[in-house]
Amino acid sequence: MPFPPVVVDIGPPPTPPELSTTLIAACSDAVPSGSCLLPSHPERPQRPRAVVYVTWQQPEQRAADLSVTMGESGAGRQVVRTLTFQDADALLERWRAVGFAVGALVDEQEAEVAASQPPPPPPPRPAPPPPLGQDLDRDPAASEPAPDHHPFWAAVGAFAAPGLADGSWRFGGWLRADLAFEAAPLLITGAVSYAASPEDDRALNASWLAMGLGAGAYLNLPAARLGLRLRAEVFAERMGVWAHDHVTGLEDSGSRWAVGPRLGLDGSWPYDGVVAAVAGVTAWTINDDTVIRVHGQDAASVPWAALALGLGARLRVP
Secondary structure, three states: OOOOOEEEEEEOOOOOHHHHHHHHHHHHHHOOOOOEEOOOOOOOOOOOOEEEEEEEOOOOOOEEEEEEEEOHHHOOOEEEEEEEOOOOOOHHHHHHHHHHHHHHHHHHHHHHHHHHOOOOOOOOOOOOOOOOOOOOOOOHHHOOOOOOOOOEEEEEEEEEEEOOOOOOEEEEEEEEEEEEOOOOOEEEEEEEEEEEEOOOOOOEEEEEEEEEEEEEEEEEEOOOOEEEEEEEEEEEEEEEEEEEOOOOOOEEEEEEEEEEEEEEEEEEEOOOOOEEEEEEEEEEEOOOOEEEEEOOEEEEEEOOEEEEEEEEEEEEOO
């Protein structure tokens, strides 16, 4: 992009047109990336690149005084030079030499101004590309998941666990609430669950209602957006059994309560989402096996320890 023109004011008047034209042409050839013009030129800018006053010493014009005032880039920098000529130098060549000198002097002063200014600051370093698989539409400020500062969570899901000792299974659902602390990765937890086993060939139906309360700890893994929770609880379980004799048509039922410890570990993803998928395992034990008797005879039993696998969803509560 060319710079603004250099304005050259020649004196004393009158100035022969052919000589001033020669001086301006030589100046335009010498000044880099720009041109020179007279003050009377219709395209004279309001803020020229530089203003040069050329004053010829009369009457022989054997010397010319050059006064150069730089524009905005030079912050008003001014320099004065004097050129002298021999009697043998032709008048036209003197004017041409002055034009070349003006262009060279402007170029020299701009180089000195540029050298005295501090270098520009380096361009900002580009941000590193996001890891493979990262959502490019996410806010960069959210590239790292926020800490788990939402203390209350509710979760619901389904689970499967061994039922009777003969190899049958129980299936059911659970509802859990966690209250997490912000000062330390600890939580208070409580849950309720219900499960039942399908009727077997002995016409036995069993159901389990359990309620637990305890404490635990949580660990968030931001790189994988995975949250882990370990729980230790005390739970109370009511087991109910219903039996039907198809021969006699008689029915009977019974129940018992048991108390014991329970441990659980689950993982949620993404742990910083409003809704997260949850998968976990729970193990528990009670004092002893539970024996089921029908007509005074042992018909089935429930093991004193069991392990359950669960799947569900966790909801962040505002």
